[in-house]
Amino acid sequence: MNDALTTFAPPRSPMPTDTPAAHIIAITSGKGGVGKTFVSANLAAALTRRGHRVLVLDADLGLANLDVVLNLHPKITLHDVFTGKAQLDDAVIPAPGGFSVILAGSGMIEYSRLTPEVRSEFLNVIHTLAPRYDVVILDTGAGISDVVLFSISMAPEVLIVATPEPTSLTDAYAAIKVLSSQQKRQHVRMVVNQTARAGDGRAITSQLQQVLDRFVTTESGKPVRLIHMGDIPADPSVRDAVMRRQLLLQQMPGCPAALAIAQLAGKVESTLLTPAA
């Protein structure tokens, strides 16, 4: 077995040069259950509302739940594509917020090991679909397993979701450290979800930056830079929307968390989607 196929060694530029320039953003976290899927789905809806063509790929193979959040019951999933039972195009389905999704489907747990087949299937999905969209959001798994790191490696930009809980922050630190060392990332974007007070997220991000400055150095010799993209307050409407299996942005567009997502979409647009003048 060729070691290069099984060892994780992403290139400096995660996408080959012939890959189209859709903006691919991986949404990930150190710890599970912090709000990755909530952010992915609602950010996709907010970016769609701003006129972008958005695809969300449920890349959390082990704990896929985008279908639950969006109340979709797909006939064809990524699992069918990976096993050759269906065409990729048939797995792309419309989501309530006006964007497109590919759902992982049950059975994907068997892909929790990063084999050469999983890698090439994943890359094929991205290479084929990215040209058709302005933004591709990868709702990845949490942590630093091979599969999670590989799915993140397909995205030039990473958005880490963390909550103010100490366990979420230590896990975020561990994930950022690996992304910096293994994927040679010079910067990682951060959104702090479930904050109690305005300003909490910025303070937490700068505390985390201080720890990274001391203990993590990138290949260039500079510390990995955290870019604070915004905060989302803890808001009972989020749970309520999940219980009703509706997008928060559609159900309660005026609630604090929905307004924060809309603001995050504005920041994503101005920093990532608008070409520098």
Ligand SMILES: Nc1ncnc2c1ncn2[C@@H]1O[C@H](COP(=O)(O)OP(=O)(O)O)[C@@H](O)[C@H]1O
């Ligand atoms: N801002 C928030 N305020 C209140 N509850 C939230 C918020 N964000 C997420 N949650 C709760 O956390 C749960 C887990 O979120 P989810 O997006 O499924 O996490 P992950 O994808 O990271 O595992 C949601 O179902 C929701 O109940």
Ligand SMILES: [Mg+2]
């Ligand atoms: Mg999830």
